[in-house]
Amino acid sequence: MRLSKRVLTAAIAVTTVALAAPAAMAPANAKTTVKVGLAFDIGGRGDKSFNDSAYAGLVKAQKLLKVVTKTVSATAGGAATEREDKLRLLAQAGYNPIIAVGFLYADSVKKVATEFPKTRFAIIDDASIALPNVSSLVFAEEQGSYLAGVAAAKASKSGKIGYIGGVRIPLLQKFEAGFVAGVKATRKSATVDVKYVSEPPDFTGFADPAKAKVIAKGMTDAGADVIYSAAGGSGKGNFENATEASAAGKPVWTIGVDSDQYLTASAAEKKHMLTSMVKHVDVAVFDMISAFVKGKKVADNLGVGAGITGRRYNLKNNGVGLATSGGYLKKLKIAAAVNAAAAKIKTGVIKVPTVPAA
Amino acid sequence: MKSRSMRWSAYGILGVLVFSLVRAITGSSDLTSVGTFNAALLLAIPIALAGLGGLFSERAGVVNIGLEGMMVMGTWAAGFWGYQRGPWMGIVMAVIFGTIAAAVHAVATISFGVDHVVSGVAINLIAPGIVRYLSVIVYQDSNIPGAGPTQSPSVQSIGSNGLPFLSGGHVLGWQSPDLLGSIGAKGWFFISDISRILRGLTGDVSYVTMLCLLLFPLSWYLLWRTKFGLRLRSAGEAPVAAESLGVNVYRVKYIGVLISGALAGLAGGFLAIVASSNYQEGQTGGRGFIGLAAMLFGNWRPGGLLMGSALFGFSDALQLRASDAVHSALLVIAIGFAVYAVAQWRQGRRVGGAVTLALGLGVFALFTYVKELPGPFVTMTPYVTTLVVLSLATQRLRMPAKDGVPYRKGGDS
Numbered sequence: 065m066r067l068s069k070r071v072l073t074a075a076i077a078v079t080t081v082a083l084a085a086p087a088a089m090a091p092a093n094a095k096t097t098v099k100v101g102l103a104f105d106i107g108g109r110g111d112k113s114f115n116d117s118a119y120a121g122l123v124k125a126q127k128l129l130k131v132v133t134k135t136v137s138a139t140a141g142g143a144a145t146e147r148e149d150k151l152r153l154l155a156q157a158g159y160n161p162i163i164a165v166g167f168l169y170a171d172s173v174k175k176v177a178t179e180f181p182k183t184r185f186a187i188i189d190d191a192s193i194a195l196p197n198v199s200s201l202v203f204a205e206e207q208g209s210y211l212a213g214v215a216a217a218k219a220s221k222s223g224k225i226g227y228i229g230g231v232r233i234p235l236l237q238k239f240e241a242g243f244v245a246g247v248k249a250t251r252k253s254a255t256v257d258v259k260y261v262s263e264p265p266d267f268t269g270f271a272d273p274a275k276a277k278v279i280a281k282g283m284t285d286a287g288a289d290v291i292y293s294a295a296g297g298s299g300k301g302n303f304e305n306a307t308e309a310s311a312a313g314k315p316v317w318t319i320g321v322d323s324d325q326y327l328t329a330s331a332a333e334k335k336h337m338l339t340s341m342v343k344h345v346d347v348a349v350f351d352m353i354s355a356f357v358k359g360k361k362v363a364d365n366l367g368v369g370a371g372i373t374g375r376r377y378n379l380k381n382n383g384v385g386l387a388t389s390g391g392y393l394k395k396l397k398i399a400a401a402v403n404a405a406a407a408k409i410k411t412g413v414i415k416v417p418t419v420p421a422a
Numbered sequence: 423m424k425s426r427s428m429r430w431s432a433y434g435i436l437g438v439l440v441f442s443l444v445r446a447i448t449g450s451s452d453l454t455s456v457g458t459f460n461a462a463l464l465l466a467i468p469i470a471l472a473g474l475g476g477l478f479s480e481r482a483g484v485v486n487i488g489l490e491g492m493m494v495m496g497t498w499a500a501g502f503w504g505y506q507r508g509p510w511m512g513i514v515m516a517v518i519f520g521t522i523a524a525a526v527h528a529v530a531t532i533s534f535g536v537d538h539v540v541s542g543v544a545i546n547l548i549a550p551g552i553v554r555y556l557s558v559i560v561y562q563d564s565n566i567p568g569a570g571p572t573q574s575p576s577v578q579s580i581g582s583n584g585l586p587f588l589s590g591g592h593v594l595g596w597q598s599p600d601l602l603g604s605i606g607a608k609g610w611f612f613i614s615d616i617s618r619i620l621r622g623l624t625g626d627v628s629y630v631t632m633l634c635l636l637l638f639p640l641s642w643y644l645l646w647r648t649k650f651g652l653r654l655r656s657a658g659e660a661p662v663a664a665e666s667l668g669v670n671v672y673r674v675k676y677i678g679v680l681i682s683g684a685l686a687g688l689a690g691g692f693l694a695i696v697a698s699s700n701y702q703e704g705q706t707g708g709r710g711f712i713g714l715a716a717m718l719f720g721n722w723r724p725g726g727l728l729m730g731s732a733l734f735g736f737s738d739a740l741q742l743r744a745s746d747a748v749h750s751a752l753l754v755i756a757i758g759f760a761v762y763a764v765a766q767w768r769q770g771r772r773v774g775g776a777v778t779l780a781l782g783l784g785v786f787a788l789f790t791y792v793k794e795l796p797g798p799f800v801t802m803t804p805y806v807t808t809l810v811v812l813s814l815a816t817q818r819l820r821m822p823a824k825d826g827v828p829y830r831k832g833g834d835s
Contacts, residue, residue, distance in 0.1 A: 108571050270701075273700065275465075278743065282461070297705070304698065368484040
C-alpha cells in the first residue's frame with residue numbers, strides 16, 4: 065500500500081485534564097498557621113455521601129478551629145501515581161495535617177508519608193499503614209450494619225432478606241457479617257440472600273445500578289421484602305427495584321448506606337427507604353483536625369498490627385448509626401429493638417463479627 | 423431456506439427441553455423463570471447495541487475501539503436531559519452525544535488518516551473526562567437531590583408494555599389477559615417452561631427495548647438488501663474498487679461511523695434510562711468492549727452479534743439473580759458438550775468428539791462434586807460461557823477485507 069503524495073499528519077495531543085476540585089481557600093488567620101489538606105475519593109465533593117460528609121467535617125473545622133484548608137480530588141480510573149502526586153503536592157506546599165478520604169489512597173499515603181515524616185497524615189477506611197505519622201481512621205461498619213439487620217428482621221414479613229454488596233472486599237464483608245448477625249439474632253428463622261455486584265479486582269460493582277437492579281429484582285422474585293445495599297452508586301438500582309416492585313403489589317423496604325440516603329432519594333424512593341446505615345466521616349475528620357490543633361495525635365492502638373494507630377469510630381463514639389429520616393423505624397415500632405441492640409453493643413454484651421461466617 | 427429455519431427451530435426446542443429437564447432435576451427455578459429472561463434482555467441490549475454500532479463502522483472499514491467512550495457520552499446526556507426534559511428527550515440526546523463523539527473519530531480516521539485504534543483509545547480516554555467536567559459544572563453546586571459530580575438525579579421511567587393477550591400487555595389503558603403468564607405458573611413440564619421464557623421476553627418490556635430490538639432486522643435489511651448497504655460494505659471490502667465505480671467512499675465511511683456513534687450513544691441512553699434510572703459515572707463498566715467482542719465473534723453480522731449478546735445477557739442474568747442456578751447450568755453445559763460430541767463423532771471427527779466428551783464429563787464431575795461454586799467463579803460465568811460457545815460456534819471468522827486500513831482517495835490499494 066502506497067500513501068498518497070500529500071500525507072496529512074495530524075498530531076493529536078491528548079492532554080489529560082486534571083479535574084481537580086476547585087480549591088477551597090479560607091482567609092488565612094493570623095493566630096494559627098494550621099493548614100489542612102484533604103484529598104477526596106473518586107467522586108469528589110458533591111457526591112452527597114462519603115466525600116460530602118468528609119467535606120462537612122472540614123468546613124466545621126474551618127469555622128470552629130480557624131484552619132486554612134485545601135482540597136484535591138481523585139479522578140475515576142486515575143492511576144495510583146496521580147493520587148500520590150496530589151498528596152505530595154499538598155505536603156510540599158506545607159499542608160499539615162493531610163487527610164486522605166478512602167482506602168484507595170492506602171498505597172499513596174504510605175509512600176508520601178514516608179517521604180514527609182514530619183507531616184501528619186490520616187487515611188479514612190484503611191488500617192494497613194504502620195507509620196508513626198499516619199492515623200488510620202476506621203469505622204465499625206459491622207456495628208451499624210448489625211442494627212440495620214435488626215431493623216430488617218423486624219420490618220420483614222416474609223422472613224427473607226437481601227444484602228447487596230458492591231465488591232467482595234473485606235471492607236464490605238464487614239457490612240455483610242454485621243448485617244447477617246443482626247438479622248439472625250433478631251429472628252432465627254430469617255434468611256439473608258447475600259450477593260455482590262462484582263468481584264475484585266473489578267471495582268465496577270460500586271457504579272453499576274443496572275446490575276444491582278437485576279440482583280434486587282431476583283431477590284424480590286424469590287420473596288425478599290427488605291434489601292440492604294452497601295454498594296455506593298449501585299445502590300440506586302436497589303431503590304428503583306423497590307419502587308417498581310411496590311407498584312406491582314410487592315412492597316419492598318430498602319436500607320441505604322454511608323450517608324442518610326433518604327435525604328437524596330427521589331420522592332418515590334423515599335416511600336420505601338426504611339433507614340440508612342450512616343458512617344460519620346465528618347466526625348472523624350473534625351476529630352483529627354481538632355486533635356492536631358491542640359497538639360495531640362489521634363493514635364489509639366487499633367489492634368490490627370504493630371504500629372498501626374488511629375481511631376475506630378463505632379456506636380459508642382457516635383461514629384456509625386442508623387438514620388431516622390422518614391420516621392419509618394418509629395412508625396413500624398422497631399426503634400425500641402434497635403436502641404436496645406445498640407445499648408448492648410455499646411456495653412459489649414453483644415460482640416459483632418467482622419467476617420462473614422463460612 | 424425453509425429447512426434452515428426448521429433446523430433452527432428444532433435446535434431451539436431441543437435447548438428449551440434440556441433447560442426444563444435440568445430445571446426439573448435440580449429445582450433451580452431461575453433457569454427458566456420469567457424474571458431471568460426479562461433481566462437477560464435488559465443486560466443484553468446495551469451490549470448488542472454497542473456491537474451493532476461497531477458493525478456499521480467496521481463494515482465501512484473503520485475500526486471503532488471508541489464505542490465505550492461514545493457510550494459514556496450517551497449515559498451522561500441521557501441523565502442530564504432525561505432529568506430536565508423527560509426520558510424520551512434523554513434517549514434522543516444520548517444518540518446525539520454518541521454521534522458527536524463519533525464525528526471526532528470520523529474526522530480523525532477518515533479525513534486525517536489517523537490510526538483507527540489510536541483515535542478510538544483517545545475517545546475512550548477523553549469521554550470520561552468530558553462528562554466529569556460537565557457534571558462538575560452542572561451538578562456540583564446545585565441543590566438537586568441526588569445530583570453530584572458522579573451522578574445525575576433520577577430520570578422518570580419510560581413505560582413498558584407486553585404482547586396483548588399473550589403477555590398481559592395493555593391496549594389503550596385496557597389490561598389484556600396474561601395467557602403465557604398463567605400457563606407459566608401452572609408447573610407443567612416443558613410447556614410452562616417455554617411459556618415463562620416467552621413471557622419474560624415479551625412481557626413488561628420497555629418501549630425503548632422494543633425499538634432497539636427492531637434495529638437488528640432493520641440493520642440487516644439496510645446493509646444486505648439496499649444499495650446504500652452495498653456501498654457501505656464495499657467501502658470496507660474494497661474501497662478502491664468502489665471508488666472506481668463512482669462511490670463516494672469518504673461519505674459512505676462518514677455515514678457508517680456516525681451511525682456507529684448514534685447506536686453506541688443509544689446503548690448508553692438505554693443503560694442510564696431503561697436498565698437503571700440515572701447517570702452514574704463509570705456505569706458502562708466495559709460494556710462497549712464486550713459489545714465489540716460480541717461483534718467480532720458474531721462474524722460481523724447482526725444476527726451473530728445479537729446471539730452472542732443474548733448469551734452473555736442470559737448467563738449474566740443467571741449469575742446475578744441466583745448463584746445456585748449457575749451451578750445447575752453446569753448440567754446444561756455438560757449435556758451440551760455430550761450432544762456436540764455425538765455430532766462430531768457422526769461427522770467422523772473422532773478425536774474432536776472424544777475431547778468434547780471428556781470436557782463434558784469434566785463439567786459433569788464439577789456439577790456432581792462441587793455443591794456450591796465460589797463467588798468469583800459465579801461472576802465469571804457470562805464471560806466463560808460466551809467465549810466457549812462462540813468459539814465453538816464460529817470457527818471461521820472473516821472480517822471486512824480492508825477493515826482498519828486507511829483509505830486515501832485516488833490512492834491504490
